[in-house]
Amino acid sequence: MGAPTAWAARSSGALFVHRQLSTTPPGPTKSTDGAPQPPLPTPRKHKVELRPAPLKPVKSSTDALSAASKPPSPTPAASSSTLGSSGTSKQESLAEVTKHDLEDASQHGILAPPPADASWVGRLWHQGKELFKFYWRGMKLIVSNRRRIREIQERVKAGGAPLSRWETRFIRTNRQDTLKLVPFVLMIIVIEEIIPLVVLYAPFILPSTCLLPSQKERIDSKRREKQKYYALEYKPLFEQLSQRFLVQSDTPLKSLDGSALSAVNGLLALPTYGPSALRLSRLQQHLASIADDDTLLARESFGQALTQIELRDALEERGIITDGLSPNAWRTRLEWWLTHVDAKASGDLDPISKRVLLVASSGAGKF
Numbered sequence: 119m120g121a122p123t124a125w126a127a128r129s130s131g132a133l134f135v136h137r138q139l140s141t142t143p144p145g146p147t148k149s150t151d152g153a154p155q156p157p158l159p160t161p162r163k164h165k166v167e168l169r170p171a172p173l174k175p176v177k178s179s180t181d182a183l184s185a186a187s188k189p190p191s192p193t194p195a196a197s198s199s200t201l202g203s204s205g206t207s208k209q210e211s212l213a214e215v216t217k218h219d220l221e222d223a224s225q226h227g228i229l230a231p232p233p234a235d236a237s238w239v240g241r242l243w244h245q246g247k248e249l250f251k252f253y254w255r256g257m258k259l260i261v262s263n264r265r266r267i268r269e270i271q272e273r274v275k276a277g278g279a280p281l282s283r284w285e286t287r288f289i290r291t292n293r294q295d296t297l298k299l300v301p302f303v304l305m306i307i308v309i310e311e312i313i314p315l316v317v318l319y320a321p322f323i324l325p326s327t328c329l330l331p332s333q334k335e336r337i338d339s340k341r342r343e344k345q346k347y348y349a350l351e352y353k354p355l356f357e358q359l360s361q362r363f364l365v366q367s368d369t370p371l372k373s374l375d376g377s378a379l380s381a382v383n384g385l386l387a388l389p390t391y392g393p394s395a396l397r398l399s400r401l402q403q404h405l406a407s408i409a410d411d412d413t414l415l416a417r418e419s420f421g422q423a424l425t426q427i428e429l430r431d432a433l434e435e436r437g438i439i440t441d442g443l444s445p446n447a448w449r450t451r452l453e454w455w456l457t458h459v460d461a462k463a464s465g466d467l468d469p470i471s472k473r474v475l476l477v478a479s480s481g482a483g484k485f
Contacts, residue, residue: 216314220245222332228252249313253306256328260299263292263327283414295325302328341387341434342441348384349439349481355381356481363467363475371471372398382474385437385481405470408436412459421452437477454485 223229229252232244267289274281281289302325305313316323321337329337349356359378374382379397380390388400411432415421421432429448430440438451455476467475479485 212314212318215318219314219317219330219332220249223252223330226331228330250306252330253302253328256325257299257303259327260292260295260325263288264296267292283411283418286410286414291326295327298323298325342439345385345387345434345437346439346441348381349483352377352381352384353482356385356478357484359478360475360482360484363471363478371402371468371474374398374474381481382437382477385477387434387437401474402470404435405473408473409469411435412456415452416456420456421449436473436480438480451485 220229224231229245229248232241236244270281270285270289273279301323305316305323313324317329317333321329321333324333326334355377359374359381376394376397379394379401383390383397383401386401386404388397388404390397415432421429424432426445426448429445429452433440433448433451433455436455438455440448443451458476459472
């Protein structure tokens with residue numbers, strides 16, 4: 119019994135030493151010359167971030183296919199002209215835009231420039247006074263244009279020359295300006311300071327006679343950007359739409375779904391919000407006006423007497439992109455529209471559906 123007991127004692131002693139060595143950090147070791155060496159650094163554990171990221175839903179193959187076939191949702195046309203994310207950057211951009219508008223108007227001779235030795239307060243007072251004069255002249259011009267319109271209408275009633283295209287558009291523009299006159303006057307009387315904001319974010323509220331040249335140019339630029347966006351993003355849909363109208367000549371206009379209505383309205387620079395019935399009503403009203411305008415253009419030598427500004431406006435009203443084209447190409451596109459609007463290729467479609475076909479062909483790049 120003595121030998122097993124001694125063996126057990128030795129085993130337990132070795133086990134105790136083994137545990138002590140495995141759990142106790144190593145002490146300083148001595149080098150060959152007897153000097154103690156510094157202890158080894160204890161390894162640090164990496165910090166684990168315990169906040170899990172949100173899990174993204176896994177899309178099935180059916181969802182992926184439906185998402186790929188769905189037309190892209192349109193972004194606002196004014197996205198390219200966003201003034202910034204913070205309030206400070208917006209205020210700075212607004213001040214810079216307003217300053218540019220005033221300087222451009224002074225260069226065109228519309229507003230008198232402030233005196234060179236004027237103080238900061240004096241410049242503000244001068245600019246505000248000049249703007250008020252400009253708006254007052256614009257409102258008076260609406261009234262005087264109304265008197266001119268009455269003279270034109272009396273001439274037609276008396277059996278004189280019929281209304282020309284320029285006179286027709288002049289009457290329509292004055293009617294729109296008259297509807298905007300009352301809210302614009304209230305805006306000037308109550309809160310004149312918000313007019314620069316209205317010009318940037320809601321220019322359609324202002325009468326055409328109260329727009330500075332740079333403001334009108336900015337409005338036109340935003341409209342063209344919107345048309346180019348819809349022509350690019352919805353090109354496959356325009357191709358399908360043009361083929362459907364050619365193959366099924368009896369397709370009614372009301373068969374257009376929501377995506378097609380948004381695409382056509384966007385290419386025509388019309389509002390794309392609202393229910394389908396409202397978008398369809400906008401489209402019908404606009405194309406009915408275009409049909410009357412086509413008749414006047416065909417009667418007046420297919421628009422040969424139009425200026426470049428009038429020619430470009432006529433094309434953009436019909437959803438035809440003008441950027442990157444020469445004025446000669448503009449006239450070619452207008453002739454294409456006017457010659458195909460009554461072509462037999464459109465079958466027995468009604469006048470509005472024929473123009474929807476041409477708008478779709480224009481969006482697909484088929485002239």
